[in-house]
Amino acid sequence: MTIIVHHLNDSRSQRVLWLLEELEIPYEIKKYQREPTMLAPKALRDVHALGKSPVISDTDNGDRVIAESGAIVEYLIRRYGSPKGKGSPTSEDGQIDDSYWSHFAEGTLMPTFVFKRILTAVPQRVSFLTRPLVSLVTSQILSAFVDPENNRKVEFIGNELSKKAGGWFAGGDKDGGPTAADYQMLFPLEAACGGRVPNVPQSIKDYVAKVHSRPAYKRALEKGGPYAYAKL
Template sequence: MIVVHHLNNSRSQRVLWALEELGVPYEVKRYERDLKTNLAPASLKNIHPLGKSPVITDGKITVAESGAIIEYLAQTYGQKDFIPEAQSEAHRQYLYWLHFSEGTLMPQLLLKLIFEKIVKHAMPFLIKPIAKGIMKKIMTGYVGPNIKGNLDFIESHLKNNEWFAGHQLSGADIQMSFPLEAWVSRNTSENNYPEIIAYVKRFQARDSYQRALKSGGTYDYA
């Protein structure tokens, strides 16, 4: 049986959703973030040297990285359900969004989160204005425009597509769920990106998604 080494409030929640969509039996082994550092516990390094989640074990096979896990699950347990037909436009879209999630979208959102935490963190009075000035310059000159460009692009795509690879949910949707949930949870206005917000609500309403939430426990982005 597949074991999901599940860290609370992490990307491994989407792995649980993928397994529920595929109808594959699994076991959840829970790990809790350190309350001070918010990092994964050292015990995860017993499963994978980097000590990060998600990681799955399937018998003697260990797979890390969300995209690699999605590909493994799709190819091993549900290719017809999760991978569009090879050489089709849907398959090209599937591959693109599967990699776009962590390769393009998530790094910019993470930079924004890090800079916001730096400014909120306690620091000497004289240094704080300097830190704010640096963050503002980076956000307005680089991170902010990149995030807007990415979201505009996604919004345009979702206007013409129910799911990222077309009319059928695929592994690309599982992979794209985490960064979009993270963004929507902090940006609830539907005026700027109504298609993105509608998309997130659409997949969160699926029975498989709700079952995954019950399996995973606390998840702040739902």
């Protein structure tokens, strides 16, 4: 049995490598580098029509191709983790939290993080003559909507994390390890600590540091190659 991870640098696919290392199942990595535009290369379209990463192929399941990191995390835990009791919460409350934070990561948190990245980049991609006006408009959108929204979200997460026994979003699995919620939440929290949001709560910084200290995360980092959020 082999999982093939189509891994794009500085992307959500890093969370998939971390999960695979925690589950201790064999996998291979096919690496792709972003274009100068920061978009994924066209070669990924040969794997999946949308040309996005992460994508995995499961050679033990008819070379099934699965995209979307949330779907990948859910699939790997259900198929390979749950039989060993790894990656799944041990209580009903934990299961509810696991579902909530797994959806929160991409449904609530990441959209405004991505919006900020786009608005920050736009002024550098227009003509010199229009740049001052575009910069004025984008900065007003950021200060009036995007930054306050991101700050509220991060403050909420920090407060919730400070209440979590064991330090995991859904309480951990039977061995006290991370669950789907943690794999999903790590990437945006790494981005927040990397400068996407100012004044990140200490509870979030401690959480990211705890994950980065795990042997499985370190192995994933070594195998995945350079990662912008590896040292925060």
